[in-house]
Amino acid sequence: MPELPEAETIVQGLAGPVTGQEIQGARILKADVIQGGASAFRNGVLGRSIRQVSRRGKNIVLTLDDAHRLVVNLGMSGRLLHRSHQDPSPPPTHPAVIMELGHGETLVYHDVRRFGRLHLMDAPTYGDWSAGLGPEPLGPRFTAPRLAADLARSVSPIRSWLLDQRRVVGVGNIYANEALHRARIHPQVPASRIPSSAVPALHRSIRKVLRDAIRARGTTLRDYRTAQGDQGSYGTQLRVYGREGEPCHRCRESIQRIVFGNRSAFLCPGCQPPPEE
Numbered sequence: 072m073p074e075l076p077e078a079e080t081i082v083q084g085l086a087g088p089v090t091g092q093e094i095q096g097a098r099i100l101k102a103d104v105i106q107g108g109a110s111a112f113r114n115g116v117l118g119r120s121i122r123q124v125s126r127r128g129k130n131i132v133l134t135l136d137d138a139h140r141l142v143v144n145l146g147m148s149g150r151l152l153h154r155s156h157q158d159p160s161p162p163p164t165h166p167a168v169i170m171e172l173g174h175g176e177t178l179v180y181h182d183v184r185r186f187g188r189l190h191l192m193d194a195p196t197y198g199d200w201s202a203g204l205g206p207e208p209l210g211p212r213f214t215a216p217r218l219a220a221d222l223a224r225s226v227s228p229i230r231s232w233l234l235d236q237r238r239v240v241g242v243g244n245i246y247a248n249e250a251l252h253r254a255r256i257h258p259q260v261p262a263s264r265i266p267s268s269a270v271p272a273l274h275r276s277i278r279k280v281l282r283d284a285i286r287a288r289g290t291t292l293r294d295y296r297t298a299q300g301d302q303g304s305y306g307t308q309l310r311v312y313g314r315e316g317e318p319c320h321r322c323r324e325s326i327q328r329i330v331f332g333n334r335s336a337f338l339c340p341g342c343q344p345p346p347e348e
């Protein structure tokens with residue numbers, strides 16, 4: 072499932088090619104990915120220019136010249152691909168929406184499982200939606216003191232806390248597990264039981280794994296691709312996620328997988344002691 076580094080990589084790959092381009096056509100092949108109705112979507116984007124490409128958490132945000140925002144949530148398997156005229160790579164196998172730009176270029180929303188959503192919002196709706204989300208973990212509002220104060224108010228297991236987009240955006244299961252291993256915190260420790268002395272390491276770890284993953288252009292386990300259709304390479308740097316039974320790089324204990332909150336969590340029993348009862 073694409074998280075912040077994957078969305079950021081797509082934003083970086085789209086900003087150059089599509090900023091300033093007019094959306095001249097919109098073919099909706101799978102209307103179930105459109106939130107708010109296909110005809111309203113088509114009417115809303117046709118003839119509009121893309122003024123800016125940005126990101127809010129895991130969502131890609133295209134700002135149009137009428138200040139509407141096209142918010143793309145990639146769900147489990149979505150891709151947002153820029154294709155130039157006579158692109159030599161094979162055409163996408165599961166296109167859901169094809170937006171035609173100038174010069175034969177297209178912006179294709181591709182989604183095999185179709186849990187992703189495209190939502191066209193007017194400026195006030197976008198503002199309300201964004202205000203309901205937590206701070207950007209790489210932004211100035213996400214500080215260690217704020218994190219400590221927010222954690223102190225919740226008894227949720229820390230892994231679940233990190234996945235809650237109202238607390239902090241963009242962190243999904245891969246990077247939550249990786250950050251907790253780096254910070255030596257067990258995924259099931261209640262947020263409020265993390266000592267304030269341990270919070271700076273957690274804060275640092277979250278930012279480090281996200282930054283390193285952006286540098287590697289994200290993690291491709293299956294479906295994720297960059298805007299140009301390439302795979303991300305952070306998978307080789309994962310320390311716990313998907314490494315059940317393999318040795319911890321730090322202490323050589325076997326990585327464990329546990330399940331709670333309907334999701335797998337990966338941890339090193341040597342580095343991440345379980346919460347005391």
Ligand SMILES: [Zn+2]
Nearest residue numbers: 319322339342
């Ligand atoms: Zn270890």
